[in-house]
Amino acid sequence: MEIRELKLHMKIEDEIKQSAFRSEYHKAYINLVYTSGYLEQAQAALFKPFGITLPQYNILRILRGQHPKPATISLLIERMLDKTSNASRIVDKLEAKELVTRKQCPSDRRTVDVLITEKGLELLRQMDGLEGGKGTGITNLTDQEAVQLNALLDKIRD
Amino acid sequence: MEIRELKLHMKIEDEIKQSAFRSEYHKAYINLVYTSGYLEQAQAALFKPFGITLPQYNILRILRGQHPKPATISLLIERMLDKTSNASRIVDKLEAKELVTRKQCPSDRRTVDVLITEKGLELLRQMDGLEGGKGTGITNLTDQEAVQLNALLDKIRD
DNA sequence: GTACATTAAATGTATGTACATATATTTGCA
DNA sequence: TGCAAATATATGTACATACATTTAATGTAC
Structure with a gap:
């Protein structure tokens, strides 16, 4: 290593x-x-002590943004950074850790109400501050360089 | 979509x-x-018609670089872009497609000689030209912007 | 020269992505 | 109304990564 x-x-x-x-x-x-x-990889290392992965963290953050309203799986998929991923199975993992709850929505029984638990909120509170690439090297850039990088990356995807 | x-x-x-x-x-x-x-994602789409994935392609390219000498699994791991990955299992897939051969090395029986086959070389020939991000948006940059981007990325990893 | 450490590769488990399909429910239209 | 299309979620399979462990072979120290 x-x-x-x-x-x-x-x-x-x-x-x-x-x-x-x-x-x-x-x-x-x-x-x-x-x-x-x-x-x-650097971020995964930062996350490891907290027992969740980056995709799980992203889902939790979306759920916190909705709280105390529930989110459907569709909404999670729509907001996730990582493509058409399998939100269903990521929610499985979070549910097993008791960080979220899942229950059928009464008004539309196709959909599922996913809610972050108090335990989930508490975990996010502990993790606040280590997101955004801090400590991963991105802060080696000056603020102006970060602006420049953003412009270049946007152009690639234009 | x-x-x-x-x-x-x-x-x-x-x-x-x-x-x-x-x-x-x-x-x-x-x-x-x-x-x-x-x-x-864009590159995966380019690769799909050829029936191999990006990691498999990377391994094949390393093997072509070595050809006609064999490569060990250790050498593949050392040269692969993608971390401490499981070269062994990727070679499994390539072997199943008859793009590489694998046989125990006589001089050190711990190691394995992996060799690209003629079929593997032919596949790479067909794929030459669509690598390097061509057609994926990276060429939206001017040459100077590409230089700039490289400098910024290097700085992040400093 | 035997015991212990190291190395090379393979394997097992958990996680995630991509893609296809299945299942249930709701919508919409004839 | 009733049936087909659309929607929401879940599930199955193939592939890959990360990490830990296993197995075999080689090196090394005593």
Whole structure:
């Protein structure tokens, strides 16, 4: 694992043992995927002591935003960052940990009311402050550089 | 799915239904993870007709780089972009598709010689050209912007 | 030269994504 | 009204990651 630590302080050319990139685009592409993976890993490490994963955390945050109103699975899917994911199964895990409750909605029996519990709210309170990539390296950027990065990323998805 | 398509043309503020970011850092963090996911999804779509996944493709490329020498699993792990992944099982899948062969190394019977087959080389030949993020949006950047992006990403991981 | 540590690979378990399908319920329209 | 389409959720399968453990082979220290 110390090799891995070392690697984190190298440029992308060194990190990937593949000497030449065809273009800056190609390099940027690899760099982006690589950096994102790096950030996700860093965040997963921050989350580990709290016993939940990033997708579970994202769901909990959406539920806190709704609280004390319940959310349906559809609403969770709509608001989740991570694509058309399986909110149903993530809610399963949260339910098993008693961080949320799930019950059939009376007015539309197809839908399910998902509610964050007091235990869930308390967990989020404990976790407040370590989100947003703090401690993951993103704060190596100046504020202006962060603005610049946002503009570049937006352009990629245009 | 058309909603998803629409979303791809919006800024990150609109894409995530969460009105305010605490800081440009926070926004950049989310933006990075989101954009990377977007690029991976785009690339997965490009790969689908060829019947292999991105990790499988990465392994095949490393093996082509070694060809005609074999590679051990350790070497594959060392060179793979994606963390301490399970190269063993990815090689399983490639072996099942007859794109690689695997046999015990005589000199050190702990290690395994993994070799790309002619079928594997032929597949890579067919796939050459669609790698490097081409067609995934990264080429929306100018060459100079790509350089800028690379510098910013490197700084994050410093 | 035997015991212990290290290394290489494989395997098991939990989690998550992607995609397809199943099931129940509601809506809408003929 | 009644039946088909749409909607909400759940489930099954394939694939991958993360992490821990297992098994076999090799190295090393005494």
